Amino acid sequence: MKRRMPISGVVVLLIGALYFIVPIACTIKFSVEQGHQGFGFDAYRQILNDPTFRDTLWFSVQLALETTIVTMVLMVPTVYWVHLRLPKARPWVESVTILPFVIPPIVLVVGLFDFFKSFSPDWVLENFVFTPKFLVTAYVVLALPFVYRALDAGVRAVDIQTLTEAAQSLGASRSRTLFRVILPNLREAVLAACLLTFVIVLGEFTIASIALYQTFPVYITTIGSAEAFPAAALTVIAVGLTFLAAAVFLVIGRMGMRQRRRPPIGAAMTSVAPAAGATLGEA
Amino acid sequence: MPGPVGPARRRYRLAWLGALPFFLYAALFLVFPAGDVLIGAFRTEEGGWTTANIRQLFHAEYVHAFENSIRISILTALVGGLLGAMMAYAALHPAAPRWIRTIVTAFAAVASQFGGVPLAFFFISSIGTVGVVTNFLKDYMGIDLYAHNITVFGFWGVFLAYVYFQIPLMLLVISPAIDGLKTEWREASESLGGDSRTYWRNVGIPVLAPSFLGAIVLLFGNAFAAQATAYALTSGGYNIVPLEITNVLNGNVVSDPHFGQALALGMIVVIAVAVLIYLPLQRRAARWMK
Numbered sequence: 001m002k003r004r005m006p007i008s009g010v011v012v013l014l015i016g017a018l019y020f021i022v023p024i025a026c027t028i029k030f031s032v033e034q035g036h037q038g039f040g041f042d043a044y045r046q047i048l049n050d051p052t053f054r055d056t057l058w059f060s061v062q063l064a065l066e067t068t069i070v071t072m073v074l075m076v077p078t079v080y081w082v083h084l085r086l087p088k089a090r091p092w093v094e095s096v097t098i099l100p101f102v103i104p105p106i107v108l109v110v111g112l113f114d115f116f117k118s119f120s121p122d123w124v125l126e127n128f129v130f131t132p133k134f135l136v137t138a139y140v141v142l143a144l145p146f147v148y149r150a151l152d153a154g155v156r157a158v159d160i161q162t163l164t165e166a167a168q169s170l171g172a173s174r175s176r177t178l179f180r181v182i183l184p185n186l187r188e189a190v191l192a193a194c195l196l197t198f199v200i201v202l203g204e205f206t207i208a209s210i211a212l213y214q215t216f217p218v219y220i221t222t223i224g225s226a227e228a229f230p231a232a233a234l235t236v237i238a239v240g241l242t243f244l245a246a247a248v249f250l251v252i253g254r255m256g257m258r259q260r261r262r263p264p265i266g267a268a269m270t271s272v273a274p275a276a277g278a279t280l281g282e283a
Numbered sequence: 284m285p286g287p288v289g290p291a292r293r294r295y296r297l298a299w300l301g302a303l304p305f306f307l308y309a310a311l312f313l314v315f316p317a318g319d320v321l322i323g324a325f326r327t328e329e330g331g332w333t334t335a336n337i338r339q340l341f342h343a344e345y346v347h348a349f350e351n352s353i354r355i356s357i358l359t360a361l362v363g364g365l366l367g368a369m370m371a372y373a374a375l376h377p378a379a380p381r382w383i384r385t386i387v388t389a390f391a392a393v394a395s396q397f398g399g400v401p402l403a404f405f406f407i408s409s410i411g412t413v414g415v416v417t418n419f420l421k422d423y424m425g426i427d428l429y430a431h432n433i434t435v436f437g438f439w440g441v442f443l444a445y446v447y448f449q450i451p452l453m454l455l456v457i458s459p460a461i462d463g464l465k466t467e468w469r470e471a472s473e474s475l476g477g478d479s480r481t482y483w484r485n486v487g488i489p490v491l492a493p494s495f496l497g498a499i500v501l502l503f504g505n506a507f508a509a510q511a512t513a514y515a516l517t518s519g520g521y522n523i524v525p526l527e528i529t530n531v532l533n534g535n536v537v538s539d540p541h542f543g544q545a546l547a548l549g550m551i552v553v554i555a556v557a558v559l560i561y562l563p564l565q566r567r568a569a570r571w572m573k
Contacts, residue, residue, distance in 0.1 A: 005380075009373030013383065016370045016450065020394060023405035023447065026415035030408035074308055081301040089302050096309045102554050103317050104508030106525045107547040110532065111316030114323055114544065141313050203399045205511035206525075210532050217400040221515045224404060228411070235404040243393075 024239075030232035043233035052219060053234075057241075060216035063132060064201035067139040068194050071147050074140065076190065079151040080182055083160050097148035100141055105206040112138055113211070138207050143197040150196060154189020188253055195249040199242055320551065323544035336545035339538075345527065349549060352507055352523040355441060360502035363449025368461075368495060371454050375461050387454065394451035403515030406444045411435045436517040444512050449502050456501060460494035460568060497564035504557050507550070524550055 032039045047053050082089050100108070116129045128134055163185065167177040183190065205217040214222075220238060224231035327333045339345065373379065374387035409416040410428060414435065420426040433439045464487065472482040510525035519526050519535070524546060530536045531543040 005373075005376055005378040009376055009379065012366075012369045012373045013387070016366060016387075017390075019366075019447065019450065020390060022416065023409045026409035027405050029415050074305060078302055078305040081298075085295075085298040086302055089299065093302065093305065096306070096313070099309070099313055099317070101504065101508075102551065102558060103313065103320075104510070104525070104550060104554070106508070106510045106528050107320060107550055108313070108316060110528065110543050110547045111318075111320040111323075112312065114540075115316045115319035118319075137312050140308070144309075144313075203401070205399050205514070209514075210529065217511070220400050220404070224400075224407070224515060225518060228407065228413070231404055232408050235401045235408075238401045246393075 027232050027235050030229060031236050033229055043229040044237075046230050047223075047233050047237065052214070056214050056216045056219035059132075059214065060202055063136060063139065063215065064198045066133075066136045067143060067201045068197045070136060071140045071143050071197050072190065072194065075144070075147050075151055075193070076183070076186070077178065079148065079155055080160065080178065083155045084164055093148070094152075097144045100145050105138075105142060105204075106210075108138060108141060109207045109210050132213065135208060135211060135213060139197075139201050139204060142204065142207075143200050146196040146200070147193040150189050150193040151186070154186045154192075157189075158185045191249055191253045195246060198245055198249075202242065202245065203238075317551070320544045320547045323541055324548040326541055326544075328539065328541065336539060336542045337548075339542055340545055340549055344522070345524075345546070345549075348522050348524050348527045349553070351521075352525070353553065355438070355445065355523065356503045356506040359442060359445035359449050359506045360499050363446040364453045364495070364499045364502050366446070367450040367453025368457050368498075370450065371457050371461050374454075375458060377466060388458070391451040391454035391458075395448070395455060398448055398509075399511035400515045402444050402447060403512050405447070406435055406440055406516065410440065410443070436520060438521075440516045441513050441521055441523075444516060445506050445509065448509075448512075449506065452502055452505060453498055456498040457491075457494060460491055464490060493564045493567035493570075497561055497568050500557050500561040500564065504554050504561075507553060507557070 031043050032041060034040045034042050078093065082093055103111075112134075113129075116134070117125070120129055160182065163181055164177055167181040168174075172181065203217055204215070205221070208215040209218045209221070216238070220231065220234050223234055324336055325332055325334065327335075340349075370387060374384050406414075408414055410433070411417065412429060412435075417428050420428060428434070468486050468490075469482055472486055477485070508525070510529065513521055513523060513526055514529060517526070519529055519533075528543055528546045528550075531538055531540070531546065
């Protein structure tokens with residue numbers, strides 16, 4: 001039987017759409033305002049000519065790439081191995097990856113610095129704790145819940161056991177099995193996990209600001225406390241970059257799709273959706 | 284169930300080595316630092332034990348910070364949660380055109396990435412002192428937000444910005460449950476003579492309630508943990524726990540460094556309580572989804 005869409009539903013969706021669009025539209029309008037001279041792109045020009053803009057953005061991109069690599073090297077083999085050989089460890093791994101929700105970034109940064117400052121010898125402090133590498137280790141922790149959920153969903157969707165046995169009965173070594181058989185089958189899940197990690201690091205403010213690093217989000221707040229129009233322009237740029245990052249990952253995901261028909265990266269993203277939402281507060 | 288025996292058992296034990304890097308990493312960079320917070324909250328600078336930091340949590344200013352944090356988290360969880368759930372229901376309604384469903388899902392996925400600092404500037408541009416909405420209301424409607432104490436760097440700014448990220452989170456979390464409402468249940472209810480109200484009272488609400496309440500708790504934790512948005516909006520001036528910790532760590536207030544750990548411990552306790560509420564709800568909600 002056919003039902004009509006209730007009018008109340010339309011109203012609710014309209015209110016939601018307005019709530020979503022108005023602040024963005026205001027920010028865009030704000031970013032092209034030039035006081036009494038009408039509209040123009042002065043704010044954008046000012047930002048793009050600021051060397052700090054390029055430096056901080058590059059710094060954040062580097063951190064994001066490093067975090068993504070470390071996270072994948074740590075988590076892909078772990079998730080694979082736990083599914084294949086250690087089903088008993090799964091609840092443990094799962095519980096540990098939920099911990100970053102219980103320990104918010106502002107709490108994590110308190111504990112991380114205090115713990116490492118009190119237990120590290122000087123050379124560790126100099127070469128690790130007081131360097132951006134330490135920031136990367138913290139970001140890996142922030143990404144854990146999302147990455148685990150994305151990879152776990154991916155591993156569940158393919159028959160890891162059979163693939164591994166088939167590869168090994170044909171004489172493939174363990175690393176060959178992982179890189180040539182398992183990874184290509186986890187392509188979408190790995191890409192979704194990379195995207196989430198990348199975006200989390202690109203937007204992370206709490207830990208970086210407390211550790212006194214000038215990352216991109218820290219730079220935005222510094223500008224924002226002094227000048228409103230350039231801050232709006234920066235916000236537009238930041239949101240645009242987030243979209244760009246997502247688009248790049250989507251394109252990479254599509255490239256692999258031509259050979260095999262499989263659910264697009266979007267499907268992998270929705271599997272981590274509940275976890276993804278929770279980044280908001282942390283970012 | 285008897286486990287593997289002999290060499291098989293030894294191989295199984297060796298298999299744990301494969302998960303060792305993960306557990307080591309988590310111990311070093313997550314579990315020990317958390318333990319450091321728990322213990323550090325009870326330490327003095329000189330290395331002795333004290334409850335002074337915990338007692339300081341009960342000073343009026345910090346009690347107020349916890350009240351504010353909990354209040355804004357509950358309010359934004361409820362308002363954002365209700366709006367998000369209603370939007371999800373409207374978009375996933377069987378009669379809704381397919382494209383609405385697609386747009387709303389995409390909206391939720393995208394909006395959920397607008398966290399932190401950019402979100403603050405969305406609202407500074409809209410309802411800041413010279414914001415677009417502020418000026419529009421003043422010039423065309425004769426409403427002066429700031430004369431009514433509705434400011435972007437006070438409660439309303441934080442509230443509106445938090446609701447902005449709570450709505451898409453609710454959409455993402457509740458959609459599977461709403462999708463799980465089977466049309467057959469509604470038809471069964473109708474063929475037995477029930478109207479819309481009896482359907483909701485006897486089927487819809489009991490089935491959705493655990494998912495909805497679980498999602499509300501998740502939204503609560505999400506707002507409670509947030510720091511960046513409030514910091515950027517209020518320059519650290521709004522009295523909530525994450526910003527109090529920030530002030531201690533940045534040396535903006537004169538206090539024992541261990542007091543930062545006491546505040547952090549307080550946050551963990553609140554979230555732990557939320558998780559204890561969440562877990563049984565989650566288990567009940569899972570029953571209806573397959």
